[in-house]
Amino acid sequence: MPQVTGKKRKGILGAATLVFIIAGLYWGLIKAPPDAYQGDSQRIMYLHIPSILTAYLSFFLVFLGSCLYLWKREKRDDNLAHAAAEIGVLFTALTIIEGSIWGRPTWGVWWTWDARLTLTAILLLIFIGYLMLRALVEDESRAASSAAILGIIGFLDIPLIHMSVYWWRTLHQPPSILRPDKVPWENIHPELLTALAINFVAFVLLYFYLLSHRLRLSEMREEIKARRMN
Amino acid sequence: MTMAMWGYVILAYGIVWGAILLYAVALKRRYRAAEHELQRLSDAKEFQEHAKA
Numbered sequence: 134m135p136q137v138t139g140k141k142r143k144g145i146l147g148a149a150t151l152v153f154i155i156a157g158l159y160w161g162l163i164k165a166p167p168d169a170y171q172g173d174s175q176r177i178m179y180l181h182i183p184s185i186l187t188a189y190l191s192f193f194l195v196f197l198g199s200c201l202y203l204w205k206r207e208k209r210d211d212n213l214a215h216a217a218a219e220i221g222v223l224f225t226a227l228t229i230i231e232g233s234i235w236g237r238p239t240w241g242v243w244w245t246w247d248a249r250l251t252l253t254a255i256l257l258l259i260f261i262g263y264l265m266l267r268a269l270v271e272d273e274s275r276a277a278s279s280a281a282i283l284g285i286i287g288f289l290d291i292p293l294i295h296m297s298v299y300w301w302r303t304l305h306q307p308p309s310i311l312r313p314d315k316v317p318w319e320n321i322h323p324e325l326l327t328a329l330a331i332n333f334v335a336f337v338l339l340y341f342y343l344l345s346h347r348l349r350l351s352e353m354r355e356e357i358k359a360r361r362m363n
Numbered sequence: 364m365t366m367a368m369w370g371y372v373i374l375a376y377g378i379v380w381g382a383i384l385l386y387a388v389a390l391k392r393r394y395r396a397a398e399h400e401l402q403r404l405s406d407a408k409e410f411q412e413h414a415k416a
Contacts, residue, residue, distance in 0.1 A: 173368040173372055174368040174371050177375045180376065223383070223386055227378075230378055231375050231378075231379060234375040235375065339383070343387065346391075346394060349394070350390070353394075353398065353400075354397055356401060357401060360404045360408070
């Protein structure tokens with residue numbers, strides 16, 4: 134019975150995700166007007182901001198799962214951190230790729246060693262290292278403990294990424310959404326903000342949809358190991 | 364100018380949704396493989412119990 138309820142919940146989440154993805158594509162590519170200065174290339178923003186915010190959310194869950202694992206030593210928390218790290222790496226890599234494609238027409242370069250870009254690349258490398266550590270260390274308990282420490286250290290890069298545009302002179306623009314001095318609707322035109330909000334909801338729903346399946350996969354692997362031991 | 368901008372937009376959207384789709388397919392395959400392995404272990408256990416009986 135709980136399995137059926139879980140499947141139903143995942144089905145509803147999957148359907149809601151699909152609806153928001155379609156709505157996000159419509160608003161982002163058709164309904165929202167082009168930016169006055171950047172033209173249509175600004176439409177990449179509807180992918181770029183949701184991807185990085187989803188990656189931040191993911192690495193926050195890695196941080197949470199890692200702290201809980203080091204405190205309570207429960208496999209469930211380690212599984213959460215591992216699953217969240219895997220999906221976080223995907224969204225961070227996509228953020229860098231989108232940013233690079235957006236940077237070419239806007240800044241004239243695919244890549245520059247700007248503080249924010251470099252710190253985001255470091256975030257990606259830390260969590261690729263996290264996944265490699267988990268794959269290479271055979272002793273599971275040791276791998277989980279080491280990965281938890283790396284996961285906590287990796288998460289500390291996020292405040293640096295966020296503040297980098299204030300602390301250093303950078304090419305990257307300051308935050309449009311998460312800024313202390315202005316609310317988002319004072320900063321972005323409502324039509325652009327609506328497109329961004331729909332895409333953000335789509336990415337968050339997609340994230341939780343993927344995470345729920347990735348967590349179930351970890352549970353099944355635990356079950357397989359337990360059955361093989363018996 | 365505008366068409367060139369659309370080229371960047373299409374490239375970005377194509378890569379993002381393509382990569383997410385690839386990850387979802389890979390995850391589904393790993394999920395299916397685990398389900399099959401669990402089923403195989405259940406069948407093997409059932410077979411052993413019958414053999415004992």
